[in-house]
Amino acid sequence: xxxxxxxxxxxxxFGIYTLGDHLPNPLTGERISAEQRVHELIExxxxxxxxxxxxxxxxxxxxxxFVTQAHSVVLSAIAQATNNIxxxxxxxxxxxxxxxxxxxxxxxxxxxxxxxxxIIAGRASRVGLFELLGYDLRDYEExxxxxxxxxxxINEEEVVNWSGEYRASLRNARVIPRPQKxxxxxxxxxxxxxxxxxxxxxxxxxxxxxxxxxxxxxxxRTIDAYREAAKMRGFDPAELPVATAGFFYAAETSQQxxxxxxxxxxxxxxxxxxxxxxxxxxxxGIDPHxxxxxxxxxxxxxxxxxxxELFGHQRYIAQIDFGGVPFERLMKNIEIIGNxxxxxxxxxxxxxxx
Amino acid sequence: MKIVALSGSKVGSKTRTAMNYTVQKMSxxxxxxxxxxxxxxxxxxxxxxxxxxxxxxxxxxxxxxxxMETDAIIIGTPIFQASIPATLKNIFDLLPQNAFRDKVVxxxxxxxSAKHYLIAEQQLKPIxxxxxxxxxxxxxxxxxxxxxxxxxxxxDVLFRIERxxxxxxxxxxxxxxxxxxxxxxxxx
Numbered sequence: 001x002x003x004x005x006x007x008x009x010x011x012x013x014f015g016i017y018t019l020g021d022h023l024p025n026p027l028t029g030e031r032i033s034a035e036q037r038v039h040e041l042i043e044x045x046x047x048x049x050x051x052x053x054x055x056x057x058x059x060x061x062x063x064x065x066f067v068t069q070a071h072s073v074v075l076s077a078i079a080q081a082t083n084n085i086x087x088x089x090x091x092x093x094x095x096x097x098x099x100x101x102x103x104x105x106x107x108x109x110x111x112x113x114x115x116x117x118x119i120i121a122g123r124a125s126r127v128g129l130f131e132l133l134g135y136d137l138r139d140y141e142e143x144x145x146x147x148x149x150x151x152x153x154i155n156e157e158e159v160v161n162w163s164g165e166y167r168a169s170l171r172n173a174r175v176i177p178r179p180q181k182x183x184x185x186x187x188x189x190x191x192x193x194x195x196x197x198x199x200x201x202x203x204x205x206x207x208x209x210x211x212x213x214x215x216x217x218x219x220x221r222t223i224d225a226y227r228e229a230a231k232m233r234g235f236d237p238a239e240l241p242v243a244t245a246g247f248f249y250a251a252e253t254s255q256q257x258x259x260x261x262x263x264x265x266x267x268x269x270x271x272x273x274x275x276x277x278x279x280x281x282x283x284x285g286i287d288p289h290x291x292x293x294x295x296x297x298x299x300x301x302x303x304x305x306x307x308x309e310l311f312g313h314q315r316y317i318a319q320i321d322f323g324g325v326p327f328e329r330l331m332k333n334i335e336i337i338g339n340x341x342x343x344x345x346x347x348x349x350x351x352x353x354x
Numbered sequence: 355m356k357i358v359a360l361s362g363s364k365v366g367s368k369t370r371t372a373m374n375y376t377v378q379k380m381s382x383x384x385x386x387x388x389x390x391x392x393x394x395x396x397x398x399x400x401x402x403x404x405x406x407x408x409x410x411x412x413x414x415x416x417x418x419x420x421x422m423e424t425d426a427i428i429i430g431t432p433i434f435q436a437s438i439p440a441t442l443k444n445i446f447d448l449l450p451q452n453a454f455r456d457k458v459v460x461x462x463x464x465x466x467s468a469k470h471y472l473i474a475e476q477q478l479k480p481i482x483x484x485x486x487x488x489x490x491x492x493x494x495x496x497x498x499x500x501x502x503x504x505x506x507x508x509x510d511v512l513f514r515i516e517r518x519x520x521x522x523x524x525x526x527x528x529x530x531x532x533x534x535x536x537x538x539x540x541x542x
Binding site for chain 1: 403404405406407408409422450452453455456536537540541542
């Protein structure tokens with residue numbers, strides 16, 4: 001765990017992630033400018049840092065209704081604007097990028113932030129970028145596996161000798177600058193199904209598991225499959241951190257939380273995925289056994305503690321801003337997390353010194 | 355209310371003939387309903403390559419988006435090699451997993467043999483159910499002998515189509531009403 005900058009004795013880490021979506025607020029029908037959205041994201045990260053949260057990450061999506069295509073550029077601004085919070089990508093689409101350039105970018109971000117950068121590498125759930133960036137969708141899996149491997153290799157070795165199918169060979173190539181601690185935590189983004197979790201386990205890489213809704217117990221199977229696969233390949237699951245990431249919204253009552261959040265999720269998903277979120281499913285989100293962390297602060301604390309007991313994960317990452325949520329609401333949520341939720345989570349999950 | 359009449363094959367004329375009649379009946383009886391006929395023979399549609407339906411362009415994008423935005427679909431299909439045509443299956447493959455959630459789907463089948471009667475029951479309905487459709491259980495099955503020179507000559511078939519149109523509308527209205535009532539109860 002230490003290798004990845006995680007100290008379980010301090011309790012469950014709490015983070016925020018944004019896909020960098022740029023959607024209208026469904027209640028007003030208006031959309032803020034791209035400039036304002038980018039600045040609000042930087043401000044959002046600053047608030048999370050000030051509230052004592054552990055992690056903040058920004059995603060890469062190349063399509064309409066998104067604004068952080070150049071997510072590493074946004075992250076470097078965040079690196080400059082924050083002091084203590086760890087920062088990462090959620091995720092970097094490694095399949096359609098050059099791992100050398102990605103590593104150069106993120107180790108630079110690591111230097112700017114003085115050792116706070118992480119990479120979460122994914123394979124893209126929306127695949128329009130393959131055409132945009134000139135890749136063949138038929139190579140979806142191979143592109144990801146090959147480039148992920150190379151990225152890991154660059155992280156372990158400063159001088160790289162490598163050859164593969166989708167990139168020119170590297171001969172005694174020095175990939176610099178090196179990050180502050182000589183190593184960046186690199187995670188695999190997983191969509192929630194055991195099939196992709198198993199591949200993360202085989203790779204022996206930490207797993208960042210994104211989820212929508214549904215019973216937490218279903219996702220437990222995914223996490224078990226990941227740890228089992230890691231063990232089969234000779235890795236020690238106790239040394240591999242797991243993060244879960246999904247919808248979060250706190251309000252005075254669970255009913256108010258549902259009311260505040262539903263239109264953003266439903267209309268946002270219609271625009272980005274082409275289908276809304278069924279109300280019936282969303283209503284089940286407040287159930288204590290549902291993995292969506294929506295409700296009153298106390299209910300959310302209980303949900304996260306239940307999930308922690310079930311998963312034994314090291315980090316939870318909240319997505320609050322999807323679908324044009326007004327900035328005041330994000331501020332309010334960060335305040336609730338910082339004042340009520342985070343202290344309770346830390347108190348109950350930190351381990352006594354041995 | 356929006357309804358799409360989807361004619362599922364590029365081959366032959368019987369399904370299209372039956373769908374023309376269906377659309378005609380629908381427009382006559384329910385002039386307020388917005389009916390769109392999508393005959394796959396008129397479009398150049400690519401095979402599904404796994405991307406989100408919003409990312410297809412041209413005819414493929416038009417057909418998938420039109421289907422996603424409708425309230426109900428009447429599928430007309432011939433039977434080929436004891437199954438639905440590949441063109442129709444491809445449409446299902448292009449759409450997301452739960453594409454027919456909150457949509458009513460009804461079925462009209464044209465076939466060369468009465469032996470194919472249960473194919474819609476055993477092969478088409480499970481796909482529609484998996485995709486979360488509210489299925490109009492009774493379908494119209496039309497045989498070769500019911501057609502003569504691009505017209506339906508069997509009055510029983512004409513009556514059955516008329517009832518299929520009515521059932522599709524009634525069920526769409528009913529399910530919409532039930533859903534709206536249920537969603538209002540959630541109060542969010």
